[in-house]
Every structure is written in C-alpha cells, then in structure tokens.
Amino acid sequence: MKRTVILKIGSGIIKLGVFSAILAFLFLEAQQILKLNMGHRGTDNVNGFYAEKENSIEVLFIGASTMFCTADPLVLYEDYGIASYDFGSSAQPFELSYLFMQEALKTQKPKVIALEMLGIKDELDTSKADNLNYGLTDMPFSKEKAAGVYDMFRNDKGAGLSYLIPMVQYKDRWQELTKEDFETNYVNYAKGAYTPDLVSENPLDFSSYYEEEPFEIPQRNREIFDRMVTLCEENGIELLLFKSPNVGWNIGQTKAVAALAEEYRLPFIDYYSLMEELEIDTAQDFRDNTHFNRYGSKKASDYLGKYLTEHYELMDWRVTDSNNSWDLALLDRAHDRANEALSKTAALPDYMSLIPYEGHTIVFCATGDISGMEDFLRGVSAAFGLEEEKLRSGASFAVKDGQLVSPLVGPGDQSWQWEQGYDTVKLTGYSITYNREVQQLVDNGLTILVYDNDWRQLVDIVGFDAADPAHGVRGDES
Amino acid sequence: MTFNSYQFFIFLPLVLLFYFIIPGKWRTAWLLLVSYLFYFRFHPKYVFVLLAVTAVSYAAGLRMEKTTEESRASREEGLAEGGGKRRMEEAARKKRIALWTGVGISLAVLVIFKYTDFILENINGVLGLAGREPVSLPFSLVMPVGISYFTFQIISYLSDIYYGKASAEKNFLVYALYVSFFPKIISGPIERAEDFLVQIRDCRNWKLWDGGRVRDGLVLMMWGYFEKLVIADRLAILTEKVFGDYASYGSVELFIAAAAFYIQLYTDFDGCINMARGMAKVMGFTLAENFNAPFFAKNIRDYWSRWHISLSLWLRDYIYIPLGGNRRGTFCKYRNLLLTFLVSGIWHGAAWNYVFWGLLHGIYEVLGLAAAPFIEKINNKLHTRTQTFSYRLMQTVKCWLLVCFAYIFFKVPTAADGLRYLKRMLTKWNPWALFDGSLYTLGISEKYFHFLIWAVILLLLVDWLKYKKHMEIDEWLGTQCIWFRFAAMLGCIMAVIIFGAYGPAYEAGNFIYFQF
Numbered sequence: 001m002k003r004t005v006i007l008k009i010g011s012g013i014i015k016l017g018v019f020s021a022i023l024a025f026l027f028l029e030a031q032q033i034l035k036l037n038m039g040h041r042g043t044d045n046v047n048g049f050y051a052e053k054e055n056s057i058e059v060l061f062i063g064a065s066t067m068f069c070t071a072d073p074l075v076l077y078e079d080y081g082i083a084s085y086d087f088g089s090s091a092q093p094f095e096l097s098y099l100f101m102q103e104a105l106k107t108q109k110p111k112v113i114a115l116e117m118l119g120i121k122d123e124l125d126t127s128k129a130d131n132l133n134y135g136l137t138d139m140p141f142s143k144e145k146a147a148g149v150y151d152m153f154r155n156d157k158g159a160g161l162s163y164l165i166p167m168v169q170y171k172d173r174w175q176e177l178t179k180e181d182f183e184t185n186y187v188n189y190a191k192g193a194y195t196p197d198l199v200s201e202n203p204l205d206f207s208s209y210y211e212e213e214p215f216e217i218p219q220r221n222r223e224i225f226d227r228m229v230t231l232c233e234e235n236g237i238e239l240l241l242f243k244s245p246n247v248g249w250n251i252g253q254t255k256a257v258a259a260l261a262e263e264y265r266l267p268f269i270d271y272y273s274l275m276e277e278l279e280i281d282t283a284q285d286f287r288d289n290t291h292f293n294r295y296g297s298k299k300a301s302d303y304l305g306k307y308l309t310e311h312y313e314l315m316d317w318r319v320t321d322s323n324n325s326w327d328l329a330l331l332d333r334a335h336d337r338a339n340e341a342l343s344k345t346a347a348l349p350d351y352m353s354l355i356p357y358e359g360h361t362i363v364f365c366a367t368g369d370i371s372g373m374e375d376f377l378r379g380v381s382a383a384f385g386l387e388e389e390k391l392r393s394g395a396s397f398a399v400k401d402g403q404l405v406s407p408l409v410g411p412g413d414q415s416w417q418w419e420q421g422y423d424t425v426k427l428t429g430y431s432i433t434y435n436r437e438v439q440q441l442v443d444n445g446l447t448i449l450v451y452d453n454d455w456r457q458l459v460d461i462v463g464f465d466a467a468d469p470a471h472g473v474r475g476d477e478s
Numbered sequence: 479m480t481f482n483s484y485q486f487f488i489f490l491p492l493v494l495l496f497y498f499i500i501p502g503k504w505r506t507a508w509l510l511l512v513s514y515l516f517y518f519r520f521h522p523k524y525v526f527v528l529l530a531v532t533a534v535s536y537a538a539g540l541r542m543e544k545t546t547e548e549s550r551a552s553r554e555e556g557l558a559e560g561g562g563k564r565r566m567e568e569a570a571r572k573k574r575i576a577l578w579t580g581v582g583i584s585l586a587v588l589v590i591f592k593y594t595d596f597i598l599e600n601i602n603g604v605l606g607l608a609g610r611e612p613v614s615l616p617f618s619l620v621m622p623v624g625i626s627y628f629t630f631q632i633i634s635y636l637s638d639i640y641y642g643k644a645s646a647e648k649n650f651l652v653y654a655l656y657v658s659f660f661p662k663i664i665s666g667p668i669e670r671a672e673d674f675l676v677q678i679r680d681c682r683n684w685k686l687w688d689g690g691r692v693r694d695g696l697v698l699m700m701w702g703y704f705e706k707l708v709i710a711d712r713l714a715i716l717t718e719k720v721f722g723d724y725a726s727y728g729s730v731e732l733f734i735a736a737a738a739f740y741i742q743l744y745t746d747f748d749g750c751i752n753m754a755r756g757m758a759k760v761m762g763f764t765l766a767e768n769f770n771a772p773f774f775a776k777n778i779r780d781y782w783s784r785w786h787i788s789l790s791l792w793l794r795d796y797i798y799i800p801l802g803g804n805r806r807g808t809f810c811k812y813r814n815l816l817l818t819f820l821v822s823g824i825w826h827g828a829a830w831n832y833v834f835w836g837l838l839h840g841i842y843e844v845l846g847l848a849a850a851p852f853i854e855k856i857n858n859k860l861h862t863r864t865q866t867f868s869y870r871l872m873q874t875v876k877c878w879l880l881v882c883f884a885y886i887f888f889k890v891p892t893a894a895d896g897l898r899y900l901k902r903m904l905t906k907w908n909p910w911a912l913f914d915g916s917l918y919t920l921g922i923s924e925k926y927f928h929f930l931i932w933a934v935i936l937l938l939l940v941d942w943l944k945y946k947k948h949m950e951i952d953e954w955l956g957t958q959c960i961w962f963r964f965a966a967m968l969g970c971i972m973a974v975i976i977f978g979a980y981g982p983a984y985e986a987g988n989f990i991y992f993q994f
Contacts, residue, residue, distance in 0.1 A: 008689075012689045015960070018964075019964060019967070019968070022964070022968060023968055023971060023972075026968060026972055027972070027975065030972065030975070030976060034976070129982065158483075158484050158485075159982060161484060162981055162982050167975060167976075168980070168981040168982070169981050169982050169983070171975065171976045171977070171978070171981065172983065174925075174976055174977075175923055175925040175926065
C-alpha cells in the first residue's frame, strides 16, 4: 500500500477518533447537567452510594422511601457502631430493589441486607416514570442496569431506553437550568437517610390497618424475591426483612410478608407490632401518612441497632480509623442541624446567642428607627468596635468567622460588596442585597443574613422589627 | 420503522456495515433485502402489494422492450421485403397494451388503496341526497406507505420505455431495488429510470469507501434530523394545537400557525429528503434534489420549480406536456395548468381540501400568467425598479403569503374548515396577542419560541447558501477548515440531541409526506 494512502487512512482515523471523543465528552457533560438533580441534601442516596469507599458498608438497607425514612445510618453508627447505608429510592418498585442489590454488590460486601417490604405489594407500573427515575437516573450504565431495564420494559423496549440514557427524558430541562444543576456533590452526608424535623398535621390513623383484606403477593414480585434470596445466598449475605408503618398497608399484607419470610426462613421485623413497645407516637413521630420523621426514625433505628448487634456479628466501626466517613457525616449533621435551628429561631436574643460565627458570614443591617434594640446595639458595638451612634441611625456591616470584615456602611456611604463563589452580598446604609435582590424585611429594625461559608449556601435571612424583636420575619412572611 | 425511530438507528448502521464489507456482486441483493425488510416493518402484508406491482411493471417493461425489438425487426424486414407494415402496427398495439396494462394495474392499486374511502364517501353523499342507504366495503383498507411515490416512479419508468427514452431493465433484482430502495420508498424523491436505474446497475463495480463522500452524506443526514426533530416536530406542537381548535384563536395566532405550518411542512419534508439523500450518498448513490430554497421563490411558478421538484417535473412530463402543455393556445395552456394542479392536489390526498389546495395553486399560476403583462405595463408606467432587492423581497413576501394561505387548506380536515380558518384569520384582529404573552401558550414555551426563531434563521441561512451559491450544506461545510467543520457538526448533533422533539414526552412524529 502506498505511503500516501496509509497516511490518508491514518489521518481519517485520527479525525474520527478526535471527533467521537469530543462528541462523547459533550454528550456526557450535557447529560450530567440536564438530568434531574436529585441532590438536594439528604435524598441523593444513589450518587452518594457510589461515592462510598469500597467494602466499607456492613449493613445495607434497600427499599423505598419508607426505608430511608426509617433506618438512620448515623443513629446506627453513633449509638451502635454499625456501618450502614440507605441505598433506596422514592416509591421504589420491587424490580428496582433487586437491581439496587445487584449494583450494591459490585462495590460493597455487606454482611446484612435489610429489605423494606413496601414495594412487594404492587406490580411494576412502568407508566409511573418518577418511581423509576428516582432510582435509575443517577445509576451509571452497566450491563446489570441494561438487563434490569430490558426486563422491566420487556413489552415496550423503546420506552426503556430513556432510563438507560437519561438525556432522552431530561433534555427539555435546558429551559429550567439553575446554578445547582452545574454543581455536583456526590457525597451523601446523611448516608442515604431522610429524616426531616417535620411533624404530620394530624395524628396518623392506623385503624384501617386491621381491616384485613385478602392479599396475595403478585407472582412477578415473588419471582423477584426469589432472585434476591438467591443473590444473597450466593454472596453469603444475611437477608433481613422489615416493614415500617404507613397508612394504606394492612394486616393481610403483613401476614403475607410474614408467611414469605417463614417460607424462606428469613427474619422479619414488623414495626406495626412494635409500635407500642417502641412508644411510637402517631401524633409526633411521622411527617406524613407514609414516613417517619426525625423522632420516629430515631426510635425505629434504635430498635434496628439493637436487633442488628444482637443477631449478627458486626464490627464496631467507631473504634477503627479505617472508616471515618461516618464521623464526618456526624459533624456534617451537627452543622446542618445548627443551621436548621437558627433558621427556626424567632426571638432576637435567642437568635443572637445561636449565631454560629465560625465558618459563617453574618451581615447586619439596621434600618429606620431601631430604638428598643438597645441590647443588640450595645452588644455588637462592643464586640466589633463599632460606632453605636452611627449604627443607631441606620447602617450595615458584615462579620466573617467572628471578625468584622466590612466598614460600617451608613446612609450616603459607599456600598460594600462581598463575594463567595457566585453568591454576592452588597451592603448599603439602608439594605442588604443578596444575589441582586434587595432583602429588606422590616422598615424599622434589623435584618440579619447568615451565610454558610463551608457549604457555600445561604442559611437564613430574617428581619426583626424594633417594636417586636421577639418575632422574626422571614421571606414571604413579611 | 421511520427514519427517526430508535429501531432505525440500529437498522441503518447494520445495513451500512454489511454494505461496505460484502463483495460488490451482492450489493444489489443486500440492498433489496434490507429495503423489503424496511418496508415489511411498516405493514407486513403490503410487501406483497409492492412485490406485485413491481413484478407486473417489470413484465410490462420487458414486454414493451420485446415489441420494440419486434417492431425494429419488422421494419428491417419490411424494408428488405417490401412488407411488414401490418406486423409493425401489431407490435405497436402490443406495446400500447403492455404500457396500459402496467400503468393501469399500478394506478388501479393506487386508486383502490388510496381513494376507495374517498370515492365511497362521495357516492354515499350522493346516495344520501337521494335518500338511499350508504354503501360500504366489507373490509377496511390501510394505505401502504409510499404507494404514491413508487406508483409514479413505475409510471415514469413504463412511459419512458414506451417513448424510447429508457430501456427495460432485464435483471429483476435491479428493477425491484429501483422501485423499493429504502431511503426513498416512503417519501421520494420520485426517481427517473435514466438517473437511478443506471446507478443500481453500476453499484456492483463501485469502489465504495470515499471518506469525503461518507462525511458529506452524514452531514446531510444530520441536517435532515435537525430540520425534522428540532424545527418541524417542535412547530407541530403549535400547529396541532391551533389548527385543532382554530375557532378559539384570533388573527395573530392563526396567522402564526399558518406560517408555522408552512415552515413545519418544509422542514419535515426537506428533512426527510435530506436524510434519504444523505444515507444514499453514504452508500454512493445520488438521489434527485427535491427542494431548492423554496422560501426564496418570487412567484408561484418559481415556487413550484423549487418545491417537491421531483413531483413537479413528473407532473410536467407525464401530465402537463401529454395534455398539450402550452403548445395549443392560451386557453388550453391555462386548462392544462389547472388540470395538472388538480392531479397534484389529488395525489397529495384523498380529500376535497387537497383538491381545493391543488386548484388554488392552479388558479394562482393562471392568474399570475394572465396578470403578468398588466403588472409589467404598470411597472413600466411607474418606472418601478424591478431589479432592486426591495422589489424582489416584496415578490418573495407575496409568494410566501399566497403559499401560506393555500397551505391552510392542506392542513385542515375539510375545505369548509379552510374557509372558516381564513375568514377568522382576516377578521378576528388581535394585535395585542403579540405582546401579552399569548404566543407562549400555544404549546411552545417562551424559551423554545425564541430558540425556534434562531433555528429558522439558521434554516434560512442554509437555504440562502443554496439559493445564492448553489451549494448544499454538506458541500459548503466540506470547503471549510476542519475546526469550523468539527464545531458546526458537533453543534448540530448536540442541538438535535438537546432540542429535538423525541423521547417519552413526545410521540414519534411521522413524516407528513409519508401519508401521501
């Protein structure tokens, strides 16, 4: 072959290679940005799972939201030394639970898999796209995922493609992209759990639970369950079943699961039968009809912790240095809860005492007539060496890590601006502007903005009226 | 399996892979096999319809060729022996019979599948007026896709053999592929034997791999997908919404929907043709150009020389000219024009609105021709500068409006709906709809609306390239530096991926011209 021909072919291959590589890069980047961002703190348990260190999890929880609102890995770690993770997704169909098990075993060797059984009652409904998206969107492409999706969409393979290539269903999101879509944080500091401090408006009514209706586990789900048992046996994993309480489930279904557990000689924790023993309060321990809140989850997790330590040979990970991600997670939770407490505090004196100066930037803006806030004036003037008189007549200032970082900006003074990443805070003698929006919550009083420098996010903006500093005003409340 | 279906994205690479690696002598058979497989995926049983009309026209072609040879032999004998005129006449008669058998059967199949419902509907209308019971078929007929295209192609083939412009194809596989070649079977272009049959005969000897040609073919396909998925299918959301409930909208929305439909129709059809021409080009075939910047046409005659060119030429050669063309005086010329456009209308669809649309174009053309001398006189009197850009622009805008109005009848279900739409568009004047956000409630979000405006500007730029420089996008890109080419191709692919109307939220949009 002539040299020129070889060179021509070689150049063609290089061009094609470069073109394909750029196209692949652009496609994957665009897909990453466009796909629905599940990563608001606490529920990004799929990405979070893949960010976990290999072979670092001894107890793996799998199932729907009833699972990750019940088992709290941080409680299990802090109080029992158990290294666990909630690898689930909202409204997870049973077929997806099996895929999650397969995925988990690629990077982890858990001793126990605890399966929440809500999903077993319903057959897969592929028309409920969200139920699949929560679990599949962030799951990387693999032959198991392809096989699982193929199996789920055996009657409509074209529809299944959009779960394997998220771009197909999320491309229209280009119209609603925000800064958050361009940020990626794969670590899930809650270890997959979601236990907010919310309480259901009304006490839960479980009376219908005892209205037994004939129930038979769908055949397809029995087959899936059989596969799960086989998978666990093949990998030397103990399978534990549990069912957390939710309105809509009934005793007939519990009995069917109990019978299944017996058939396969598996342990089954039935939280309905434990409600009295665990002193679960239907008025205080749930955030809605289906999920425990922080308090209910704590009770349920305590029971799980005891059960797991009593029945399985698990290591106490608190005494090792090999795994400190749970310690970091606990710190993160403490940080999160401090921020949360602050954003729920209404009275100015309490607020001032809770302000976490370390790692935060605090901006104060006194506007109008602030007589009546003498304690505040005296306190900050003394702490940061500010002119009390100037502050009294209306001024702004910023404090970072407990140190004054801005001048005292009064009316007529030149404004002062502070930036953190893409967030900007501008101070004038009359107001605070956060990301180009003026934040003036009270006409006569004090506005405080708290920004978390470590997490690069706004924690709170609250206004205290000079006439009523005991009742802070936030956002649209004003 | 349409060009924008998932299955096609598996089908085409496999077809191309084998096409490039198998020996040349198998290429025709391979392409024929995959063309029939492609057709089979639409409606399995209509493969037999395709096969039957192919076989009949193939036999008719051979028969005509044979009678031509007999006639030639008779002529030579007659010259030698002083007799044979009778045998020549006999041969001519046989040739006519073969022609009309082939054409008649092909047309009959077309009429049965495409026009039976329309004919019955009209018969029942008349029977209803006479108070008689309606008649119906004991079975339902589904029109095989592409039937109008391959029927017209068969007619042109037979006609060309009859008039000695082409010779009959002896190899059935070659002829069958000429009729069924998968890139063009469903939406054309309507290929002539003299152009396309020759390529199929030769393809076994081609040296296939030419990186530049393959790249150009892929660029053409990519542009086709851009037109279809990014523009046409997105505009379809708006046009379906407005045309589906036109009585609820005012002039502004109705006008925008009419304009959007014209753009949709063009990008849908041109997109399909570019995909077909692109994939054919990758394989080494050249399909006829079907569009030549129709948005820049300055009058209706010019428009028809730029829109669906293969059909326009077919109608000219096999309807207008046989009717006498413009050789028998002005009246006959106008009559022939009207009849030709009538056939065009009926070809497009079995409904009165298509007939009306066709006639409207015929009337446009007749009026245009009739008024031309008067307009010229007026222009001369007023010393109008007809060579200026502004005059050309006004002509183009006028043509655009006329075509838009006519397409209203193309889109609505009945001619009466078309008239009502037009009336509403001209009387329910609501200019505030341009400013109060109403435009963003027509099924396309504000951001997509703005994006579409940019996409249409890009479309006009690409067409302007064709109009001014006679270059298609693939040719033009081929002349640019590699980095620009890369950027343009990557941008276009990413635009199709991100902005295309596909996926679970959309129904896979069929190509509008499939139904014809």
